[in-house]
Amino acid sequence: MTRMDDVNRRGLVLLGCGKMGSAMLAGWLAGGLDPAAVHVVDPAPSDWLRGTGVVLDGPLPDTPALTLIAVKPQTMGDALPALQGLRNTLFVSVAAGTTIAAFEAAFGPDARIVRAMPNTPAAVGAGITAIVGNANAGDADLDLAQTFLSAVGDVVRLDDETQMDAVTGLSGSGPAYVFHLIEAMAAAGIAQGLAPDLALRLARATVAGAGKLALDGADPAQLRRDVTSPNGTTQAGLAVLMDELPDLMERTVAAAADRSRALRG
Structure with a gap:
């Protein structure tokens, strides 16, 4: 029996179906998950969700194969009691900042829990998600979590929960850095005399195209060298950027990681 067969037989519970939950659900349904096996708990279901054929706010199965928690951290306290009666299920959380210990406190020390950190490109199937399990979650549990989270992009496994910061x-925060890079590149183009619409179009396409090249697996440093002619225009630009960007990016990621540590106490 495949993992999908087991989930179709035992059911899947989805707590919260906002942007992230909807993106994952769309991927699961496209991959062959039976809508009748999906039980969604959401106080304000969208018209799209109502049209999927999933079970909305009905009785939950006692032992679903997978229970995915996709509510905002600030609503977690009010939402989790709906899951208290579930048994022999794998809990997978995509809620930012909520630790494994918090879920163990809610569901008991024997609960099998996987914590996941996706990012916003998951909404278009191009995300990357990092996962880590508690001591009760075995390899089969991580495989199940990875199978379903891969519906919205790549999945990597961490050695320890402390790496989540x-x-x-x-x-997690990186897409915002890239969006700001696009803003800055467009502004620089405008400063060189380009019309705003043209500068933004060029900046967007350049970042998107370079990203696709980077995903092909080549060493980014080699890709950079491939487009840098000696004494050419790219080398002139990189002479400025490479003097400042590495330290700036290190401080940027450190600031976000430090804030993540502070928020979890």
Whole structure:
């Protein structure tokens, strides 16, 4: 029996179906998950969700194969009691900042828990998610979590939950850094005489295209060298950027990671 067969048989509970939950659900359904096996708990279901055929705010199965928690951290306290009666399920949380210990306190010391940190490109199937399990979560549990989280992008496994702060600073907050890079590149183009719409279009396409090249697996340093001719225009630009960017990025990621540590106490 495949993992998908087991979930179709025992059911899947999805607590919260906002942007992230909806993106994951769309990927699962496209991958063959039976809508009738999905039980969604959401106080304000969208028209799209109502049209998927999933079970909305009905009785939950006693022993679902997977229970995915996708509510905002500030609503966690009010939302978790809906899951208190579930048994023999794998709890997977994509809620930022909520620790494994918090879920163990809610569901008991024997609960199997996987904590995940996706990022916003998951909404278009291009995210990357880091996962880590508690002591009760075995390899099969991590495999199950990875199977379902891969519906919205790549998945990597961490050695320890403390690495989540660094993940938050790098990939969790990272899309905002890239968006700001696009803003800055467009502004620089405008300063060189380009029309604002043209500068923004060029900046967006340049970052998106470079990202696709980087995903092909080549060493980023080699990709940089490939487009840098000796004494050419790119070398002139890099002479400025490489003098400042490494330290700036290190401090940026450190600031976000430090804030993540502070927020979890």
